[in-house]
Amino acid sequence: xxxxxxxxxxxxxxxxxxxxxxxxxxxxxxxxxxxxxxxxxxxxxxxxxxxxxxxxxxxxxxxxxxxxxxxxxxxxxxxxxxxxxxxxxxxxxxxxxxxxxxxxxxxxxxxxxxxxxxxxxxxxxxxxxxxxxxxxxxxxxxxxxxxxxxxxxxxxxxxxxxxxxxxxxxxxx
Numbered sequence: 001x002x003x004x005x006x007x008x009x010x011x012x013x014x015x016x017x018x019x020x021x022x023x024x025x026x027x028x029x030x031x032x033x034x035x036x037x038x039x040x041x042x043x044x045x046x047x048x049x050x051x052x053x054x055x056x057x058x059x060x061x062x063x064x065x066x067x068x069x070x071x072x073x074x075x076x077x078x079x080x081x082x083x084x085x086x087x088x089x090x091x092x093x094x095x096x097x098x099x100x101x102x103x104x105x106x107x108x109x110x111x112x113x114x115x116x117x118x119x120x121x122x123x124x125x126x127x128x129x130x131x132x133x134x135x136x137x138x139x140x141x142x143x144x145x146x147x148x149x150x151x152x153x154x155x156x157x158x159x160x161x162x163x164x165x166x167x168x169x170x171x172x173x
Contacts, residue, residue: 045102045165051158052098052113055120055151056091059084062147068140069131077134083127087148090120094155105167113159117152124152 059066070081094116101109127148131141 043102045105045162048158048161048165049098049102051154051161052101053095054154054158056088056095058147058151058154059088059091062143065140065143065147069138069144072136072138072141073130073134077130080127080130083123083130086123087120087127087151090116090123091151091155094120098158101162105165107166110159110162110166113155113162117155117159120155121152124148 066084070077070084073080094113097109097113097116101113128145131137131145
């Protein structure tokens with residue numbers, strides 16, 4: 001019973017609610033709440049798309065922390081910057097794969113996101129192991145490792161969610 005009421009609230013236009021209740025003004029955040037909730041109820045595969053976008057955006061936003069952490073490593077750890085490059089590249093590919101999966105929802109894109117996630121996990125482990133081997137944990141190193149771990153976990157969750165939202169009735173590409 002409550003779910004039907006919530007769906008009616010979500011599907012109703014926020015401007016109409018303001019007209020019904022003139023004292024209640026809809027703020028931007030309330031409108032955004034209704035829009036996001038309605039979008040995720042109507043198309044739940046968008047949640048996996050957002051989760052697949054996290055690695056590319058999150059690693060890119062904290063690039064300064066990654067670069068600072070890599071500069072602290074001595075000369076034997078040059079491959080760490082290559083691992084970071086691969087992580088950024090896989091994050092960007094994951095963003096595009098998330099968009100394409102949300103529009104097509106095919107098995108190919110779900111499996112492709114799992115392959116990207118597997119490669120991302122391998123390079124994230126190699127990236128973090130270089131810092132663990134060196135053993136000097138500054139705030140930049142810890143921040144960089146936390147960022148990479150959160151990115152990998154979000155990508156893994158999004159890839160697993162993709163498997164549940166495959167649409168077998170869509171036409172083949």
